[in-house]
Structure formats: structure tokens, C-alpha cells
Amino acid sequence: MNDAPTITTLFRKSSYSGGDHSECVEVAHTSDNGRAVRDSKDTARGTTYFAPGAWEAFITYLNRSEAP
Numbered sequence: 001m002n003d004a005p006t007i008t009t010l011f012r013k014s015s016y017s018g019g020d021h022s023e024c025v026e027v028a029h030t031s032d033n034g035r036a037v038r039d040s041k042d043t044a045r046g047t048t049y050f051a052p053g054a055w056e057a058f059i060t061y062l063n064r065s066e067a068p
Contacts, residue, residue, distance in 0.1 A: 004030075007031075008029050008030060009029040011027065013026055025038070026040045032052065033052045034050050035055045036048070036049050
């Protein structure tokens with residue numbers, strides 16, 4: 001089992017979160033240059049960590065999936 005990386009910045013609301021605050025996701029940078037992600041409405045549920053390559057692939061997917 002791997003230890004989670006250290007969160008190195010404050011969490012901020014993701015630009016991909018819904019504008020009506022019903023889908024609020026917060027993102028923070030981690031010590032391994034990845035990202036930590038959590039639900040701002042229920043932070044006690046935990047945090048998901050993305051390694052740098054996985055985060056980049058996720059953002060690339062989101063950018064390709066946006067409708068023009």
C-alpha cells in the first residue's frame with residue numbers, strides 16, 4: 001500500500017464544477033506534482049489522488065469531450 005502524497009496547496013473549486021454549486025469539486029496540488037480531488041459538500045468522505053500522468057490524461061479527456 002502506497003502512502004498518499006502531501007497536499008502542497010489549498011484546495012480550490014475546480015473550473016469544471018457546476019455553477020449552481022450542486023457539483024462542487026475542489027482540487028489541490030500534491031508533492032508529486034499530481035492532484036488531490038474532493039467533494040466540497042462532503043469533505044469527510046475523503047480525497048482522491050491523481051498521479052501527474054493520470055491527472056494530465058484526465059484533463060486531456062475533459063478537453064476533448066467538451067462540445068463546441
